[in-house]
Amino acid sequence: QSVLTQPPSASGTPGQRVTVSCSGSSSNIGSDFVYWYQQLPGAAPRLLIYKNHQRPSGVPDRFSGSKSGTSASLAISGLRSEDEAEYYCAAWDDRLSAVIFGGGTKLTVL
Amino acid sequence: QVQLVESGGDWVKPGGSLRLSCAASGFTFSHYHMSWIRQAPGKGLEWLSYITYSSGVIYYADSVRGRFTISRDNAKNSLYLQMNSLTAADTAVYYCARGSDYFDNWGQGTLVTVSS
Numbered sequence: 001q002s003v004l005t006q007p008p009s010a011s012g013t014p015g016q017r018v019t020v021s022c023s024g025s026s027s028n029i030g031s032d033f034v035y036w037y038q039q040l041p042g043a044a045p046r047l048l049i050y051k052n053h054q055r056p057s058g059v060p061d062r063f064s065g066s067k068s069g070t071s072a073s074l075a076i077s078g079l080r081s082e083d084e085a086e087y088y089c090a091a092w093d094d095r096l097s098a099v100i101f102g103g104g105t106k107l108t109v110l
Numbered sequence: 111q112v113q114l115v116e117s118g119g120d121w122v123k124p125g126g127s128l129r130l131s132c133a134a135s136g137f138t139f140s141h142y143h144m145s146w147i148r149q150a151p152g153k154g155l156e157w158l159s160y161i162t163y164s165s166g167v168i169y170y171a172d173s174v175r176g177r178f179t180i181s182r183d184n185a186k187n188s189l190y191l192q193m194n195s196l197t198a199a200d201t202a203v204y205y206c207a208r209g210s211d212y213f214d215n216w217g218q219g220t221l222v223t224v225s226s
Contacts, residue, residue: 099157
């Protein structure tokens with residue numbers, strides 16, 4: 001059971017906007033930055049969003065992140081078939097002195 | 111470009127030991143904190159440990175503290191993970207990644223299988 005809670009699955013049709021939620025607590029999301037990773041099937045994870053809403057170079061602006069209190073969200077607009085992947089949120093937890101990941105959300109593009 | 115290449119993954123019996131390596135290139139290795147993260151088959155990501163650029167500060171996840179040891183050799187641009195007292199629960203793909211609280215570059219992973 002992960003310290004950060006994500007829905008196990010999400011889906012959308014091409015062109016749609018989908019969001020993935022990540023719920024934590026005051027010792028992690030509530031006091032530190034949130035990060036998002038994308039893992040395509042059979043590949044290593046890739047940093048998608050850092051420091052709540054920043055995008056590394058090369059990440060399309062269709063991907064956006066936000067944070068409010070002890071929760072965060074990843075939004076994907078203009079959904080494309082290549083967005084089908086597992087998405088993980090992550091944060092540093094001050095109480096555990098550890099990086100924690102959410103359980104992952106499998107996004108299906110219908 | 112940044113490249114991280116893990117090696118050392120293998121099949122090992124319960125109770126055994128293994129040492130993983132990660133060769134870094136394309137950036138100034140000695141300037142960056144580094145981490146190990148693993149993923150059990152069909153499961154999510156689990157952070158294991160990070161080491162600061164100078165090896166001055168090290169953190170471990172509770173699940174591996176006392177059994178795993180992270181280290182680095184900046185002269186060789188290499189990161190290591192010494193794993194002892196392995197159990198079936200340690201079966202996973204092990205990734206090295208650049209960073210401490212977040213990871214902007216990942217290796218392709220190396221598979222560790224613990225089984226009798």
